[in-house]
Amino acid sequence: MYSVKEAFYTLQGEGGQAGRASVFCRFTGCNLWSGRERDRATAACTFCDTDFLGTDGQNGGRFRDADALADHLTALWPDQYGVVTPYVVFTGGEPLLQLDEALIAAMHRRGFEVAVETNGTIAPPPGIDWLCVSPKGATELAVTGGDEIKLVYPQQEAPPARFQRLDFHYFFLQPMDSAPLGKHESHMDATVAYCLAHPQWRLSLQTHKIAGFD
Numbered sequence: 001m002y003s004v005k006e007a008f009y010t011l012q013g014e015g016g017q018a019g020r021a022s023v024f025c026r027f028t029g030c031n032l033w034s035g036r037e038r039d040r041a042t043a044a045c046t047f048c049d050t051d052f053l054g055t056d057g058q059n060g061g062r063f064r065d066a067d068a069l070a071d072h073l074t075a076l077w078p079d080q081y082g083v084v085t086p087y088v089v090f091t092g093g094e095p096l097l098q099l100d101e102a103l104i105a106a107m108h109r110r111g112f113e114v115a116v117e118t119n120g121t122i123a124p125p126p127g128i129d130w131l132c133v134s135p136k137g138a139t140e141l142a143v144t145g146g147d148e149i150k151l152v153y154p155q156q157e158a159p160p161a162r163f164q165r166l167d168f169h170y171f172f173l174q175p176m177d178s179a180p181l182g183k184h185e186s187h188m189d190a191t192v193a194y195c196l197a198h199p200q201w202r203l204s205l206q207t208h209k210i211a212g213f214d
């Protein structure tokens, strides 16, 4: 059984695949925060921008097996002509609490490339085509390599230098989005400054928030 908060067709907004048409599957639940505001300050991850509780979002629900969820996600992909490889992004919440080999295989059978956005604390199943790891605070990484690391910046307990020797193809810093706006602008400036001073790191902006497409 899989619990899905929401599923929707959009453009990948972040990281090295930004701009790519994607079906997003947002699983319910996370291991680093309950999702309740009263627990935020004491959580292992305190700055989450996402509602991942319940199954009441658009196209959300509970799915009895991998084929049922894969059919549901495939129906959200518009390309009927096979000109590009369809792309699914599993996120959450923390997708590695639920994503398994059976679901990856079911998406592959339907022609999809499979991407994952994870906080890096849970070992992934094999078969993922694009793995994005986004470390959180003082948590320990179970995943030390992948296609991209996308570190939200700044985080007092997770300075970029801690990750610079890990086995990723791309190293991204993404400014922390948090109210008030003035704070976010200073995060933006600080992130740009860090990338300029440390050219290993590239800037990742949340383009869906800038352009307003989800």
Ligand SMILES: C[S@@+](CC[C@H](N)C(=O)[O-])C[C@H]1O[C@@H](n2cnc3c(N)ncnc32)[C@H](O)[C@@H]1O
Binding pocket: 030, 047, 048, 049, 050, 091, 092, 093, 094, 095, 117, 118, 119, 120, 133, 134, 150, 152, 174, 175, 176, 177, 178
């Ligand atoms: C909501 S998380 C879900 C996937 C997984 N739990 C994780 O943390 O990577 C998706 C992406 O949004 C990023 N993110 C969450 N809150 C953010 C914020 N306030 N500002 C910038 N990025 C944020 C995460 O770091 C992650 O890369």
Ligand SMILES: Nc1nc2[nH]cc(C(=O)O)c2c(=O)[nH]1
Binding pocket: 010, 011, 012, 013, 014, 050, 091, 092, 117, 208, 214
């Ligand atoms: N457009 C869009 N791109 C995204 N990339 C990662 C996201 C996420 O919440 O995991 C996200 C999201 O929520 N929307």
Ligand code: SF4
Binding pocket: 030, 031, 032, 033, 045, 046, 047, 048, 049, 050, 052, 092, 093, 094, 119, 136
């Ligand atoms: S680990 Fe990801 S989903 Fe969980 S609270 Fe942090 S940003 Fe949100």
Ligand SMILES: [Mg+2]
Binding pocket: 049, 050
């Ligand atoms: Mg998001």
